[in-house]
Amino acid sequence: DAGITQSPRHKVTETGTPVTLRCHQTENHRYMYWYRQDPGHGLRLIHYSYGVKDTDKGEVSDGYSVSRSKTEDFLLTLESATSSQTSVYFCAISERPQGETQYFGPGTRLLVL
Amino acid sequence: QQQVKQSPQSLIVQKGGISIINCAYENTAFDYFPWYQQFPGKGPALLIAIRPDVSEKKEGRFTISFNKSAKQFSLHIMDSQPGDSATYFCAASLLTGGYQKVTFGIGTKLQVIP
Numbered sequence: 001d002a003g004i005t006q007s008p009r010h011k012v013t014e015t016g017t018p019v020t021l022r023c024h025q026t027e028n029h030r031y032m033y034w035y036r037q038d039p040g041h042g043l044r045l046i047h048y049s050y051g052v053k054d055t056d057k058g059e060v061s062d063g064y065s066v067s068r069s070k071t072e073d074f075l076l077t078l079e080s081a082t083s084s085q086t087s088v089y090f091c092a093i094s095e096r097p098q099g100e101t102q103y104f105g106p107g108t109r110l111l112v113l
Numbered sequence: 114q115q116q117v118k119q120s121p122q123s124l125i126v127q128k129g130g131i132s133i134i135n136c137a138y139e140n141t142a143f144d145y146f147p148w149y150q151q152f153p154g155k156g157p158a159l160l161i162a163i164r165p166d167v168s169e170k171k172e173g174r175f176t177i178s179f180n181k182s183a184k185q186f187s188l189h190i191m192d193s194q195p196g197d198s199a200t201y202f203c204a205a206s207l208l209t210g211g212y213q214k215v216t217f218g219i220g221t222k223l224q225v226i227p
Contacts (some may be wrong), residue, residue, distance in 0.1 A: 004156075031212065042119075042202055042217035043157070050212055088204060090156050101147065102215060104156030 003027045004105035008090050012111045019078040021108050023091030025071075032074040033058075033092040033102065034066060036085075043090065049074055081112045116140055117205050119218025126225050132190040134221045136203035139184065143216075145207035147187050148177065151200045151220075160201070161188070193225045 003026035013019050023032065031050055035043040045058030047066040055066050063085060065077045078085055088109050092102040114152045118137045138146075145164055149157035163170045163177045163186065170177045176189045190197055200222045206215040 013224075040219055043115075044217075045215070048212050052226045056210065056212070092156075096213075100145075100213060101159045101162070103212070104149075104158065106154075106156050 004091060004093060004103060006089075006108050007103040008108060010109045012113065013081050014113050015082055016080050019081050019110065019112075021076045021078075021089055021091075023027070023074045023076070023105060025091075025093050027093060027095075027103070028071060029093040029095045029103075030071075031094045032068065032098070033094075034064075034074065034076045035090045035092060035104075036060065036087040037090060037107070038087050040041065046076065046089075060111075078110075083112050084108060086112045098102075116216045117203060117218045119203050119221060121221060122219065123222045124224070126190075126193045126223065127226050128193065128195060128225055130193050130225075132188075132193045132197065132223055132225070134201055134203065134223075135185065136187065136205075136218050137183075137185045138216075139206045140205070140207070141184070142207045145206045145213075146177070146179065146186055147204050147206070147215075147216075148175075149202045149204065151202065157202060165224070176210045190223075194196075195225045195227055198223055198225050203213075 007022045033048045034046040049055045049068040091105040094100045094102045147162035148160045151157040155223040174191045179186045200220045203218040
């Protein structure tokens, strides 16, 4: 998985609680992305980062926030988890912004009860 | 609005047969078309990719055919093997707002039976 780790790999939480997912890379790639994967929807971008402390919203960003204080770490926070946020979350990285392969981490399976 | 339409959603092929997955896109600004392969419990991994100035790209048993005028592209897996059983995603990307916006199809679950 191209030097990308995600933690935790599995999590069960209750509605209304905050949850933080971590993505860690050892490739020193500038661009990092958070996606969610749901049946019938493929992968959808939540947030992305184009450098330390530089982040922006993707297409499904409501209810999520991100932070990137170091090149290697990109955190995704569900501010108050809802059942609709039950999903598999993938982190991805790329070296350049255009026409480049994105390398995906192993994913985090999140269940919100 | 689904900008990349992928079909079929599931596919069963006999070992040695040809697997074909089709995708269609709407936005002519897309400039990079990757295919990703995903095994259960794993993240997607790039399989093969093409740019719109090329009509076909072949890597081993995997071929992308690209029809720019029809805004369609397809993945062909020749001599399909049980180890090819996985979910395949087509995607289309463009540079927008300083990042690579990648739009994925909904995926095709391929099963290759012996």
